[in-house]
Amino acid sequence: MTILVTGATGTVGRQVVEQLVKRGAEVRALVRDPAKADFPAGVTAAQGDLLDPDSLRRALSGVSALFLLNAVVPDEFTQALIALNVAKDAGVGQIVYLSVIHSDVYVNVPHFAGKFGVERMIEQMDVSATILRPAYFMNNDLTIKDVILEHGVYPMPIGGKGLAMIDARDIGEIAAIELLRRNEASGANHVERINLVGPDTLTGADVAAIWSEVLARPIAYGGHDTGAFEQNLRHVMPGWMAYDMRLMSERFLSDGMVPAAGDVERLTASLGRPLRSYRQFATEIVASA
Known part of the structure; x- marks a missing residue:
């Protein structure tokens, strides 16, 4: 059994690779430059690009399962559809796709809508597939830790509905468990969706209160100004992406990211912790600061 992991050098993909290796799986990681790859012993780095069908054909040769993770880029949807089509032609029978929670609800948010389109394609494929739908990554907040620590403000406009934030390490471990479960399962092909959530659903005020307790000094919640959020993001990312993030944050305010009944219990049972x-x-x- 060989598993191909895309996005293998990123926050989640690296966790997936490490968890698969711990479980004795044969892992192949898709990377643009194998010379720069730094993976655990035994992992094979396959040179390729999600927009290059020939490189994908080579990387998917002999592969039984695919972990598909697409970065938020302008051609994310195209990348995913190419990868899935090539995987189908290569006879890959098991797929675990990293989507996003409420992809069918945040319909005006570009990268949510794109992921929901990918989910629809997977439903039309004759494969055994798990669609993982994570909520907000806690790890996103690493990018604003200096604002919290130095200025005493939690600046993410996440609102008052609440987000069921999840740690990327938990996402990676659950993905590895699903890849191996899919490969070992027998029976008819089917598609299953799993919400990936953390143990608590937190508002902006809740998160600020946690930081206040951990730091033993007041940390304020920065509020709901999504326009200012977009403008701040423009200093570190392209305008289209900053606007995408603004639209997402507006849906945080209106809808939140709330788990369904039983989500936390199911994930806890899967992880065994x-x-x-x-x-x-x-x-x-x-x-670590």
């Missing part, structure tokens, strides 16, 4: 909490995440950040 509690999900990592935001408080644990914040404590680790402070300890």
Whole structure:
């Protein structure tokens, strides 16, 4: 059994690779430059690009399962459809796709709508597939830790509905478990969706309160100004992406990212341990600062 992991050098993909290796799987990682790849022993780096069908054909040769992760880029949807078509032609029978929670609800947010389109294609394929739908990554907040630590403000406009934030390490482990479960399962092909959530559904005020407790000093919530959020993001990312993130944050305010009944219990049972909490995440950040 060989599993191809795309996005293998990123926040989640690297966790998937490491968890698969721990479980004895044969892992092939798709990378643009194998010379720069730094993976655990035994992982094969396959040179390729999601917009290059020939390189995908080579990377998918002899592969039984695919972990498909697409970065938020302008051609994300095209990349995913090419990868799935080539995987189908190569006879890959098991797929785990990293989508996003409420992809069918946040219909005006470009990268959510694109992921939902990919989900629809997977439903039309004759494969055994798990669609993982993670909520907001706690790890996103690494990018604003200096604002929290130095200025005493939690600046993400996540609103008052609540987000069931999840740690990327938990996402990676659950993805590895699903890849191996899919490969070992027998019976008719089917598609299953799993919400990936953390143990707590937190508002902006909740997150600020956690930081206040961990740091033992007041941390304020920055509020709901999505326009200012977009303008700040323009300093570190292209305008189209900053606008995409603004649209997402507006849906945070209107809809939140709330788990369905039983989501937390299901994930806890799959992992065999509690999900990592935001408080644990914040404590680790402070300890390493």
